[in-house]
Amino acid sequence: MDYRSSEALAGSEAPVGPRSEDTLPSSVSAAVKVVIVGGFGVGKTTMVGSVSEIRPLTTEETMTQAGVGVDDIAGVERKTETTVAMDFGRISLNDQLVLYLFGTPGQERFWFLWDGLFEGALGAVVLIDTRRLEVSFDAVGRLEERAVPFVVAINAFPHAPVYPMSELRAAMDLPDSVPMVDCDARDRGSSRDTLLTLVRYLHSLTTVTPETP
Incomplete structure (x- = not known):
């Protein structure tokens, strides 16, 4: 997917200060990582x-021969670029709440960056590809180790096998309390709905009434 470059176009004047669309509205009262x-x-x-x-x-870079034998590209042989540090974005869910989004690199050789990206995060979305379910097991394990609440989103890929949610939940050894949803990461509305599922889940965790001994 192509994104606009952060560099000014050749021959054009660089903008002074932040763009209006990048400025947070004054009504925002809470930001969540x-x-x-x-x-x-x-x-x-x-x-x-x-x-x-x-x-x-x-922070996508072109994949080169240096990664041959190091990165496991089984099932994604046509992929030509890869994240080497992180992705970052922002979405306002309403006038008061903003989410700051940090995407982690996927290859094992960059996993040392995950701990820093997890720091301060209130929640996570685990994206899975049903053709390669096993590649997301480590992400789930690391989130569980750090006690970061998460939801699982089944990303839509062409020709990917479709399984019942119950089978996927069992394969990933997920408790019933962890939300699992279908998602198309290419679609803004679908991605936003996935994030809303996470926010509702985080809210439910803060409103659970402790059991009386």
């Missing part, structure tokens, strides 16, 4: 780019 995680090539950069209301920051 959310991470978009998953294996290599599951659509993290696509989701951040499709839903962000500001020009997304991406």
